[in-house]
Amino acid sequence: MQLLNIYLFNKLSLIMEKFIVSGKYCDDVIIKRKDFRTEHLNRLKIMKEKNILITLGPTKCTKYFFGIFNANLKNDVEILIEKDIYWKKGIWITYDVYPWIQAI
Numbered sequence: 001m002q003l004l005n006i007y008l009f010n011k012l013s014l015i016m017e018k019f020i021v022s023g024k025y026c027d028d029v030i031i032k033r034k035d036f037r038t039e040h041l042n043r044l045k046i047m048k049e050k051n052i053l054i055t056l057g058p059t060k061c062t063k064y065f066f067g068i069f070n071a072n073l074k075n076d077v078e079i080l081i082e083k084d085i086y087w088k089k090g091i092w093i094t095y096d097v098y099p100w101i102q103a104i
Contacts, residue, residue: 024093043084
């Protein structure tokens, strides 16, 4: 893993806020993600272990994805999304990040 990613993961270990991420997958996502899925899931596992990622996954129709992240800033979440192989390879084609307040 690159030094920048390690730095960012460690920085995000100091949890400040929760952020909701929603986005859209490319067409034919099941086929197109095949070569990148292992790398993607391994990265998510590391973020989950470091308490950066709470949850992330597709909707049942596989048109959209949804996630919840712990981070200091919205920009930190945007960097995490854009460093993911799914973003780099066009598997994720859009995303939005929103600060979230957990009421219950």
